[in-house]
Amino acid sequence: MASSDALPGPRRPRPLSPHLSVYRLTMTMAMSIVHRITGAALYVGVLLLAWFLIAASADAATFAVFSGFIQSFIGRLVLFGFTWALFHHLIGGIRHIVWDSGYGLDAPLRDQMAWATLIGGFALTIVVWGVGYAVR
Amino acid sequence: MAEHPSDLRTPLGRVRFLGAARTGTTDAWFVHVTSIALIPLTVGFVWLILDLLRKDYNGVRAELARPIPAILLLAFVLAGIVHMELGMRSIIVDYINGQSRAWALAANTLFAALLALACVYATLRIAFT
Ligand code: HEM
Ligand code: HEM
Numbered sequence: 001m002a003s004s005d006a007l008p009g010p011r012r013p014r015p016l017s018p019h020l021s022v023y024r025l026t027m028t029m030a031m032s033i034v035h036r037i038t039g040a041a042l043y044v045g046v047l048l049l050a051w052f053l054i055a056a057s058a059d060a061a062t063f064a065v066f067s068g069f070i071q072s073f074i075g076r077l078v079l080f081g082f083t084w085a086l087f088h089h090l091i092g093g094i095r096h097i098v099w100d101s102g103y104g105l106d107a108p109l110r111d112q113m114a115w116a117t118l119i120g121g122f123a124l125t126i127v128v129w130g131v132g133y134a135v136r
Numbered sequence: 137m138a139e140h141p142s143d144l145r146t147p148l149g150r151v152r153f154l155g156a157a158r159t160g161t162t163d164a165w166f167v168h169v170t171s172i173a174l175i176p177l178t179v180g181f182v183w184l185i186l187d188l189l190r191k192d193y194n195g196v197r198a199e200l201a202r203p204i205p206a207i208l209l210l211a212f213v214l215a216g217i218v219h220m221e222l223g224m225r226s227i228i229v230d231y232i233n234g235q236s237r238a239w240a241l242a243a244n245t246l247f248a249a250l251l252a253l254a255c256v257y258a259t260l261r262i263a264f265t
Contacts, residue, residue, distance in 0.1 A: 057265075
């Protein structure tokens with residue numbers, strides 16, 4: 001660095017810190033961000049699980065309030081979102097574990113795994129909701 | 137960095153060779169360990185919820201009073217909440233600085249601990265009453 005600064009002629013521009021806005025969004029980056037967002041959403045969503053357990057541990061009337069909410073349109077929407085976040089995050093998490101073991105970091109596989117996370121997350125959500133409606 | 141106006145080193149120079157900040161690597165590692173446990177636990181959890189969907193209050197209570205569903209639930213709740221507490225810690229450290237970081241980290245731990253207590257207490261109460 002120092003030697004190039006000493007050269008005659010126009011100064012080279014100083015190196016910029018890597019910053020999000022300078023880079024083209026790639027599939028792996030997008031899925032990395034979605035992994036974080038789904039993690040944060042699940043963090044809040046666990047409140048729903050706590051509510052369910054507390055309601056079930058209390059009496060039937062308390063439980064009815066919970067099931068009333070979960071069967072409402074908003075309740076279903078929230079639960080659908082939670083299901084998707086959980087599956088997407090699950091597959092994304094498996095991807096991380098595969099990476100940790102040293103596989104799947106090369107260009108084609110990396111992108112294929114990112115797409116598989118996206119598609120797999122939606123597919124599992126739809127399958128599970130289909131099963132959910134079929135069995136009830 | 138403003139606390140050291142007399143320090144002529146660059147920010148990079150100050151932190152070089154100090155290693156990862158505190159327990160950063162241990163936390164990151166444990167997020168991954170808990171995530172391995174969460175793979176089967178999540179599948180079991182979703183399975184359990186699908187089973188509970190078609191049950192009413194009494195059916196849900198009866199199902200959760202059985203050992204396997206109760207233990208599965210406890211394991212999912214404990215692994216999940218430890219995992220999410222550590223995961224949120226790295227999000228906080230990435231985006232929040234200074235004094236508010238300390239408050240955010242404390243709030244995160246308290247929230248996770250209360251949530252874990254509530255879930256474990258409720259599950260045990262269903263199982264044993
Ligand atoms: C040598 C270059 C790089 C390496 C080794 C690297 C490595 C990593 C690693 C290990 C993660 C964590 C993945 C995860 O846990 O989700 C990550 C996340 C990320 N990286 Fe990079 N990265 C590099 C360059 C970049 C660049 C140039 C950008 C520019 C935009 C970038 C943007 C991101 C974003 C947006 C995330 C997601 C952060 C989040 O989880 O919210 N990375 N990177
Ligand atoms: C109870 C459900 C879950 C919650 C609340 C949760 C929450 C979180 C949060 C908040 C993070 C931090 C995100 C970040 O740093 O970008 C995280 C990261 C992570 N989660 Fe989860 N998670 C859950 C389930 C799972 C499951 C089932 C897996 C399955 C493998 C998993 C795998 C991972 C992995 C590998 C990371 C680390 C990603 C990284 O290194 O950047 N999680 N989780």
